[in-house]
Amino acid sequence: MRRFGVLTNLSWRCLRVWQRNFDVYKATWKVNFIPPLLEPILYLFAFGIGMGGLIHDVIYAQAPVSYLKFLAPGLVAAAVMNHGFFETTYASFVRMYFQKTFDAILSTPLMLEDVIFGELLWGATKAFMASVIMFLVVAALGLISMPSGLWILPLAFLAGMAFSGLGMCFTAVVKNIEMFNFPVFLFITPMFLLSGVFFPLDTLPAWAQRSAFVFPLTYLVSASRALAFGRPHPGLAGDVLVLALIAGASCYGSILLMKKRLEK
């Protein structure tokens, strides 16, 4: 019976947790602002200009496109994954385990479901904000088609929920903060390299192409690229649907796992 209590115990008060995290973010905004700003510039420089000199055009949707244009939406997608996932793993774990912030909040009218969902919304917001900053950089360089490219931003929030949810599932089960090395090296790093951010997936052998579809990032890269090129393909709706399903399932699952961990 209590299993379905997740929805009955969830309220608008989860926004209070979001506000708390936003207040902390504002206080240190300069530090928070710089990494997502430098990241795309660094990647575009290294891969686009450094390696891109070796690669000329890439075939995308049966047409040759410049490597920089191919890479840009992939980098925005990768930033969404990194910021969403890291916020609800390392950052949430510190708040939960070391700072006892969750315990403090639980002595107020908020319930555990509010706390976790507030953290998830915040993780998605961090992912969204990182994507906005990167988007501005790559758009300023003329690497994104407008206005269809703007759809990347709401998509970033949805995918941010998915990656935050996945991160929170790990946070609910790890014993100590070092254990996050497992999901990072076994899940995030392979996903970063093999979800079509840096090269078209169809250059891979068939089995590797198929296995790329276990990675949520594959769907986000595919959808972002279609929007960035202004060429929405028939698979776009499918990509968005898969991301929405992952977001729903992982957020719901992470709240259940957190209840199991923290409710005594």
Place this chain on the structure above:
Amino acid sequence: MQNVIEAQGIGKSYGAVKAVRKLDFQVKPGECFGLLGPNGAGKTTAVRMTHCFIRPTRGSLYVLGCDVLSEPRKIKAGIGVCPQENNLDPDLNVWDNLRVFARYFDITGREVEKRCEDLLHFIGLFPKRKASVEELSGGMKRRLMMIRSLLNKPKLLILDEPTTGLDPQARHQIWETITQVKTQGTSVLLTTHYMEEAQHLCDRLLIMDQGRVIKEGRPKDLIAQNTARHVVEISGADSSVADLLRELRLSFEKSATHYYVFTESGMDTYQALASRFGEEKCLLRMANLEDVFLKVTGRNLRE
């Protein structure tokens, strides 16, 4: 008026381990009620059940007239909690700690500014409002925790070892705060290891051990019922003391270094013993709650 806390046969088990076996107690409006017991007695578990942090596995528990199992949100809106471990927010400064915490209770805008200002002045931390909480001393942190738990003007204040590890100044300030809050009509549930504190603050208290109630009553009554009026302490004594005490038919207890003699006529006993062992080795004092506590829970170390 209904009781602020109504606990009937509450218990908490973790698998086969019973942290609290069976606990009955009531806290009346405006009263300060103490939970005493050695480490591992189940005090913190009991306290955490009343502020809906953990769910009882047995019995019924009503706080402010609401069932902890079905209306935790309503209960938590009306109580203030100061847990054993400080959990101030290290990411926020002193002022924001209060402001953000009040916001969880939907206290915002002008109201929160006034409230934070008043409370910070009250504990003398107003000049430190921009400081990071990490810069505060242990006593200041504890005082900040204390006023944080008062932000929502609670009807019941729950304090788990509020003064552990504090210097006498800070301890007295916490005591004053508790007394002041009480005169404003707030009920208090308190756990402590300091018998002096319990005797000073609690209208009624309960001594528990191994998850169950051992004694309950008003501090004065507990002392009167469970020990003699006076105690003579004899230090640096050898076993010859025991022989003499038995000879004199005095009731006593022995620790590694002291003999404790319980007597109704302190002066006479003291004079008899002091003339025998020397005044510097004997001390006469009133019996206190600590004597009761040690008597009913034993002198053995816990954990």
